[in-house]
Amino acid sequence: MKSQHFDLHRLVVIMTLLSALVGEVGICIALGAEYLENGIQALYTRVDMLGDYVNSELAIVFNISMLAAGSCMLLAMYGLFLLKQGAYSSIVACLGFLVGFSTVLMGVFPINYTVLHKFISLAFLLSTMCLYGLCIIAKFNHQSLCALPMFILSIIGFTASIIVLSQYDWATLDVTPCQHVKEQVCWIAVSIGIQVQVIVFWCISLALHMNQNIINQQDYSEPHHDTHRR
Secondary structure, rough: OOOHHHHHHHHHHHHHHHHHHHHHHHHHHHHHHHHHHHHHHHOOOOOOHHOOOOOOOOHHHHHHHHHHHHHHHHHHHHHHHHHHHOOOHHHHHHHHHHHHHHHHHHOOOOOOOOHHHOOOOHHHHHHHHHHHHHHHHHHOHHHHOHHHHHHHHHHHHHHHHHHHHOEOOOOOEEOOOOOOOOOOHHHHHHHHHHHHHHHHHHHHHHHHHHHHHHHHHHHHHHHHHHHHHO
């Protein structure tokens, strides 16, 4: 039974890492193609625009990576929920499931599906924001549940999410278009980019934190097992 528990732990760790890595690779490949075509201005492109089948050269790569990353996240969060490690873990699993589900939907319905994509993007933003907020609260209530890297990333991600939400036009369910000349930085796009990158590294931090917990539990159980055998 204990072996199955550790196996489920490892599944969560591996799937969470895969989700982050697959998503990051897809973003980098699509963004790299944009950079080769448009230069430094590609860095000020809204991340979801990389999935535009009309204007993004490697939109198919980006959208497939979102679909795969979201699927890995769904499996990881389902495993985390099955571990039943307390209320905090279950809430993280539910919010993570929403993040994964909205990521899958972003791959299926990219920005070309205008109305659907707006609702999906908002769901992704709100679910990640709640995830960050929960981690920040947990750091003060149960420090062992939120590692320091996760806490720092949560503060950055929560701040970026607030900035993006402050730019939302609720009549159109979209962020206010960037009003800047070509040479200037589009801070809205930068904030969205930071928010997306933070969730990638937050997932990596979660996986590493859980992996350390597995090691600690195994180290704790082995001496007790040896004692019983004697």
